[in-house]
Amino acid sequence: MAGAMTDAPLLAVADLEVRYGAVAALRGVSLHVAPGEFVAVVGPNGAGKSSLMLAIAGAVRPQAGRIEFRGASLLGASLEDIVRRGIALVPEGRHIFGALTVAENLRLGITVRADRRAAEADLDASFRTFPILGERRRQPAGRLSGGEQQQLAIARALLGRPTLLMLDEPSLGLAPAIIDQVYRLLGDIRAQGVAVLMVEQNAARALDAADRTYVLNSGLVRLAGTKQELIGNAAFDAAYFGVAMSGEAPPP
Amino acid sequence: MNTLAQYAVDTVSVGGLYALTALGIGLIFGVMRLINFAHGELITAVGYGLLLLSGVALPVAMAGSLAIAVLLALVMERVAFRPLRGADPETLLIASFAVSFFMQKLLALTVGARAKGIDFLPRLGEPTMVLGLRLQMLQIVTILTSAGLLAALSWFLARTRAGLEMRAAAENFQMARLLGVRANRVIAVAFALSGVLAAAVAFLFVAQSGTLTPRMSLQLVIIAFVGTTIGGLGSLVGAAVGGFLVGAASVILQTVLPPDLREFREAFAFALVILVLLVRPQGLFPARGLKERV
Numbered sequence: 001m002a003g004a005m006t007d008a009p010l011l012a013v014a015d016l017e018v019r020y021g022a023v024a025a026l027r028g029v030s031l032h033v034a035p036g037e038f039v040a041v042v043g044p045n046g047a048g049k050s051s052l053m054l055a056i057a058g059a060v061r062p063q064a065g066r067i068e069f070r071g072a073s074l075l076g077a078s079l080e081d082i083v084r085r086g087i088a089l090v091p092e093g094r095h096i097f098g099a100l101t102v103a104e105n106l107r108l109g110i111t112v113r114a115d116r117r118a119a120e121a122d123l124d125a126s127f128r129t130f131p132i133l134g135e136r137r138r139q140p141a142g143r144l145s146g147g148e149q150q151q152l153a154i155a156r157a158l159l160g161r162p163t164l165l166m167l168d169e170p171s172l173g174l175a176p177a178i179i180d181q182v183y184r185l186l187g188d189i190r191a192q193g194v195a196v197l198m199v200e201q202n203a204a205r206a207l208d209a210a211d212r213t214y215v216l217n218s219g220l221v222r223l224a225g226t227k228q229e230l231i232g233n234a235a236f237d238a239a240y241f242g243v244a245m246s247g248e249a250p251p252p
Numbered sequence: 253m254n255t256l257a258q259y260a261v262d263t264v265s266v267g268g269l270y271a272l273t274a275l276g277i278g279l280i281f282g283v284m285r286l287i288n289f290a291h292g293e294l295i296t297a298v299g300y301g302l303l304l305l306s307g308v309a310l311p312v313a314m315a316g317s318l319a320i321a322v323l324l325a326l327v328m329e330r331v332a333f334r335p336l337r338g339a340d341p342e343t344l345l346i347a348s349f350a351v352s353f354f355m356q357k358l359l360a361l362t363v364g365a366r367a368k369g370i371d372f373l374p375r376l377g378e379p380t381m382v383l384g385l386r387l388q389m390l391q392i393v394t395i396l397t398s399a400g401l402l403a404a405l406s407w408f409l410a411r412t413r414a415g416l417e418m419r420a421a422a423e424n425f426q427m428a429r430l431l432g433v434r435a436n437r438v439i440a441v442a443f444a445l446s447g448v449l450a451a452a453v454a455f456l457f458v459a460q461s462g463t464l465t466p467r468m469s470l471q472l473v474i475i476a477f478v479g480t481t482i483g484g485l486g487s488l489v490g491a492a493v494g495g496f497l498v499g500a501a502s503v504i505l506q507t508v509l510p511p512d513l514r515e516f517r518e519a520f521a522f523a524l525v526i527l528v529l530l531v532r533p534q535g536l537f538p539a540r541g542l543k544e545r546v
Binding site for chain 2 (some may be wrong): 078100
């Protein structure tokens with residue numbers, strides 16, 4: 001690995017376009033995530049946030065643009081291969097397997113692991129990291145509460161030892177106290193050096209947690225920056241809510 | 253009392269055969285949302301495989317025919333169904349009709365449409381005394397085979413890695429793939445298993461009927477399909493129980509209906525099916541979370 005590589009982004013998305021028939025979900029989105037960085041994408045409903053996640057994960061095929069992970073293109077790769085390259089997605093709605101037990105859900109998390117013995121050890125460890133999942137390991141995951149399901153979905157994704165963890169609306173439908181818990185967990189994950197790309201409707205929460213935030217609206221990145229750069233920037237509200245775009249921040 | 257016990261054995265053995273057929277269909281539906289009508293042709297192919305291999309030792313002929321079913325199931329998936337993956341269930345269903353008809357016609361062209369006799373395991377047809385009951389050996393073998401295969405399949409699904417992946421894929425295929433579960437592998441394993449089940453059904457069915465025709469499995473598959481529907485499409489327990497119930501119902505109707513109505517026992521059986529579906533449109537054991545497919 002040459003020194004030049006260290007500056008290279010982990011994930012680079014350029015001019016990404018995704019259409020569903022006549023409907024354009026993404027109209028040329030560019031963003032990047034550095035190794036170990038916590039990046040949030042905020043925007044209203046229908047901004048294209050989920051399409052962005054699904055395109056990176058390989059579940060939706062973009063019509064144009066580039067997606068590169070560690071310098072290699074992800075375009076045309078299957079979902080199964082993309083997760084093996086180190087990108088895990090916790091999709092919106094969590095998508096735990098309700099009919100399977102908690103332990104079976106977690107076991108599916110190590111599908112991509114080649115180091116079977118270490119993977120088994122991680123599996124055991126996750127019952128200690130997430131005590132509630134340990135307690136309920138033999139229960140069908142469908143019986144967990146929303147917050148517990150979110151923990152399960154994140155724990156399951158982490159078992160694949162991703163370099164980049166993508167989360168789609170991790171706080172959706174959860175009580176405020178549970179959301180705090182989820183964000184603490186994301187902080188811990190980030191502290192372990194895992195890069196996070198998170199899509200969130202709750203802009204305030206996202207800005208607090210992330211190193212950098214992109215504001216997505218109607219399929220375009222309208223604004224990007226750190227919390228300090230975005231908060232108090234009148235263009236932020238305009239970008240988020242999609243009113244009167246000037247392209248420049250108005251005077252304070 | 254003895255007559256009742258004999259009817260019970262009859263019912264369980266016919267029910268078991270339909271349960272195995274329904275399971276073969278249910279497995280594929282679970283992972284692909286495909287109702288594979290060509291499952292019948294897998295059964296038929298095994299029958300003709302036995303005829304083709306009638307010169308060799310029996311275990312070899314059976315192993316060879318089983319291999320034919322598994323191979324054919326895999327080819328079917330690769331050639332006909334993989335290109336359609338993710339298509340509507342209706343499209344998949346029609347494709348499976350096409351495969352089914354194609355194979356029927358192919359058999360008719362190559363070996364002829366007329367029925368052929370086959371003397372497969374003739375000794376199983378002989379009556380035998382078990383616990384004071386006069387039974388056919390074949391009935392006992394059918395019951396034992398069905399129970400054994402159901403147990404083996406349950407073990408496979410519950411205890412093996414491939415079984416876990418298959419259950420996950422059946423519940424939510426896209427999420428399973430996002431975790432790295434290989435779609436091609438899961439589907440291929442499901443087809444291979446359906447081939448094994450088809451072979452078992454074919455052995456029992458051919459031993460019982462002693463004849464082969466290109467359309468011999470049609471009735472079996474239709475009734476098994478009805479069974480999977482009653483049981484709840486997408487649920488394997490449902491498929492097994494539904495297949496069993498429909499098979500059992502037809503035996504019971506055959507017994508309890510007055511002689512001049514027996515001809516119409518299928519009509520009565522299907523009336524029962526409609527009744528069940530009126531009360532429980534999702535089937536007796538509805539599958540949880542039928543999420544998006546590959």
